[in-house]
Amino acid sequence: MPEFRSYLNTLHRDKRLNEVLHPFMSDDAVSRLIHTSETSIGQQRITGRLSEDGFLRFLLSTDNSPTHCSGYELSEERMKKPLSHYFISSSHNTYLKGRQVRSRSSVSMYRYALLAGCRSIELDCWDGPNNEPLITHGPTHICFCTTILFADVIQAVAETAFITSDFPVILSFENHCSQKQQV
Numbered sequence: 001m002p003e004f005r006s007y008l009n010t011l012h013r014d015k016r017l018n019e020v021l022h023p024f025m026s027d028d029a030v031s032r033l034i035h036t037s038e039t040s041i042g043q044q045r046i047t048g049r050l051s052e053d054g055f056l057r058f059l060l061s062t063d064n065s066p067t068h069c070s071g072y073e074l075s076e077e078r079m080k081k082p083l084s085h086y087f088i089s090s091s092h093n094t095y096l097k098g099r100q101v102r103s104r105s106s107v108s109m110y111r112y113a114l115l116a117g118c119r120s121i122e123l124d125c126w127d128g129p130n131n132e133p134l135i136t137h138g139p140t141h142i143c144f145c146t147t148i149l150f151a152d153v154i155q156a157v158a159e160t161a162f163i164t165s166d167f168p169v170i171l172s173f174e175n176h177c178s179q180k181q182q183v
Helices: 002-012 027-038 052-059 107-115 150-160
Strands: 120-126 170-175
Touching: 002 027, 027 052, 107 120, 107 150, 120 150
Parallel strands: 120 170
Antiparallel strands: none
16 A cells, blocks of 8 residues: 555656645545455455556546546536636537548538537638538548538537537638638
8 A cells, every 4th residue: 555655646646736736645545546446346356455457447447537527517607717728629620521531521520529519610611602602621623522511511500509518619710712702
């Protein structure tokens, strides 16, 4: 147990943490971690020592989360900091069903991303026929990706953006449209 406590407090611990807000591990806390990590389906395997299996269970447990579980709890009261202080689930080339070249574009990918909790999506906008902007990955004669209508994507966003979350959605526009189609 002293070796595990020393490891937790010196090597495993982020040295930038404030000791008042994030105190060093006590003997009792280490004992509880060992007990939890060594308990397998209700049976205590080793008393007071951490086995290789127990250490692996500790590494994969919520006790070893890179962020405190409370950080995943969202509420309007906690959302008062600048945008750069938050991890935002985002999507690049949201419209593509496959790779960046020779792939199919699909409106359903926007629905899927938003329903999966994504809060930042990308729209690569290009001039389309009849003054209707398209979304695709680059000029179609170079990337060979299919196109979808900008209007269909915006409709899908409107329908699904706030089903799983009330928090804002960031629309990242890669704008290649002419002045006329931008309007």
